[in-house]
Amino acid sequence: MKKILFALVIAVLVVAAYGIYQWNKPHRDVQGEETKLILSSDSLQMLYGQNPDSANKMFLDQAVVVKGEVQSIEGDSTTTVLLPGAACSMEVDKLSVKKGDKVKIKGICTGYDDLFQEVRIDRGVLIQ
């Protein structure tokens, strides 16, 4: 009887601990993720232009590194760096880059924006 009770208490504790862990689990650490998806912003746009479905299978929600020359920097609530064919919403607002700089940005690919015909990158951080 005691043994059963003991096992039951343990089981409840394990379930509770798992629940608490799940509830408080940390957000994704994009910058800490390894990625092999490293490519120029315009080739990423080209892949999306050719076949959005297969591009989504490969890139959507993945950590990616896009390379390109800064076309412009837009900002109000979030700083957005425009590379050829890709718009990157940046994690921090103050950036030491300007138009014409060649940069690498690591972030999550969130898909293709038909309005501007460009790929969207979120939570971007300049690397190197």
Place this chain on the structure above:
Amino acid sequence: MKQLLIIAFTVLSTVAYSQKYFTRSGEISFYSSTPVEDIEAHSNSASSIFDAKTGAAEFSVPMKSFQFEKALMQEHFNENYVESDEFPKGTFKGKFTNIENVDFSKKGEYPVNVEGELTIHGVTKEIKTSGYFIIDNGIKGEAQFTVSPSDFDIEIPDVVRDKIAKVIKIKVSMNYKEFKR
């Protein structure tokens, strides 16, 4: 010379008339409120273009760009509810039906009506709502409306039915810039 001037004027007035405004960093937030739990999520990555002459407007937001306070909620939202792997964006195509009431060159707050097609989770619904253009140092568009997950074929399982509102409030706030080609 005169002819040149006339041509120049015609070109200039056409440009001024097909004035377009855009943003790539619009804010869209949604709020679910029940006695058990309040849930909210925000995106700063909404894009939008509208034509100040015709009122035609388009919006697009990557579903994966919505940030929740809890990682678990974000996961459930993406995997179980909006299924963002299959339906990566939410879009709206429509128009401001009384755009002529807005004087984009004069400071002020102008009420506007919006109607069009909202697509979420691969399901398209007609919606009508109202909002404001706030012309100050910039051009800000704001609107609020509500949607029901069930209208967009989003099934809420019984276990969490008390925690997710039947009607979700959506807030849209866009700082527009002039679109120069």
